[in-house]
Amino acid sequence: MPHPLKxxxxxxxxxAASVHADDWETYRSDEYGFSMQVxxxxxxxxxxxxxxxxxxxxxxxxxxxxxxxxQGTEASAExxxxxxxxxxxxxxNAWKKVDExxxxxxxxxxxxxxxxxxxxxxxxxxGTGPKGSYLLFLKTTxxxxxxxxxxxxxxxxxxxxF
Numbered sequence: 674m675p676h677p678l679k680x681x682x683x684x685x686x687x688x689a690a691s692v693h694a695d696d697w698e699t700y701r702s703d704e705y706g707f708s709m710q711v712x713x714x715x716x717x718x719x720x721x722x723x724x725x726x727x728x729x730x731x732x733x734x735x736x737x738x739x740x741x742x743x744q745g746t747e748a749s750a751e752x753x754x755x756x757x758x759x760x761x762x763x764x765x766n767a768w769k770k771v772d773e774x775x776x777x778x779x780x781x782x783x784x785x786x787x788x789x790x791x792x793x794x795x796x797x798x799x800g801t802g803p804k805g806s807y808l809l810f811l812k813t814t815x816x817x818x819x820x821x822x823x824x825x826x827x828x829x830x831x832x833x834x835f
Contacts, residue, residue, distance in 0.1 A: 697824060699831070705729070705742050706804035710831035712736070726756055726808075737812040748806035750784060753799045757808050761795045763788040768795075771829075779803060779834040786810075794818045796825055802834030 700715065701708040705728060715738065717729040728740040741756055758765045768788040775782045783800030796818075797810035809832050811825070818825060 697827065702729070702740070705740060705744075706802065706835050707740060707742070707807060707809065708831070708833045708835075709740075709809060710828050711738060722756065722760065724756075735813065735817065739808070739810050739812070741808040742805055744805040746805050747781070747801045750782075750799070753806055753808050757786075757788075757795070757797055757799065757810060760808075761788065761793075761797075761810065761812055763790045763793060763795055768797075778832065783832075785829055789815065792816075796829060798829065798832040800834075804834070807834055 696713050697710040698713050699708055700711045700717070711731070712733050715731045715733045717731045717738075717740075719727070720730045721727045722741060724743075725746075726741050726743050728742050729738075730740075731738045739760060741760065754765065754768065757768070767790050768786045771785040771787055773782070773784040774780070777783065779802045780800045781802060783798060786795070786797040786799070788795040788797065792814050793812060794815050794817075795810050795812045797808060799806075799808045801807070811828065813825075
């Protein structure tokens with residue numbers, strides 16, 4: 674039987690991770706036509722990128738969150754992926770597809786990715802929806818991802834467009 678101190682440490686870590694996952698709330702933008710879970714207290718600022726892409730960016734406790742859209746157009750997966758590699762700084766060959774589908778949570782089609790370069794990790798959802806093309810991603814560290822995996826899995830499933 675494990676030592677009682679080890680059991681306490683395991684219990685503490687599992688409770689701490691679940692508390693962190695509960696410290697998220699739904700952020701919704703009618704202007705950009707999306708919603709997703711973000712850590713409570715996240716403050717976004719508007720940002721413009723090249724080639725008609727615009728959206729929001731926030732930094733919260735070392736995690737960068739991006740919402741990049743091109744309204745009124747249905748970009749190809751390759752076009753959206755290029756935006757992701759430019760903005761994240763993680764090269765295309767480091768992006769690994771996790772899942773894909775159609776007609777779910779407002780997406781006409783969607784793909785999810787995980788990308789990693791050294792200690793930087795990106796979790797991304799991309800696709801098209803009623804208002805145009807979307808790339809939603811967060812960038813964190815490998816240690817943070819491992820420590821807060823439950824919250825980040827919840828984030829993936831919260832991505833909706835309308």
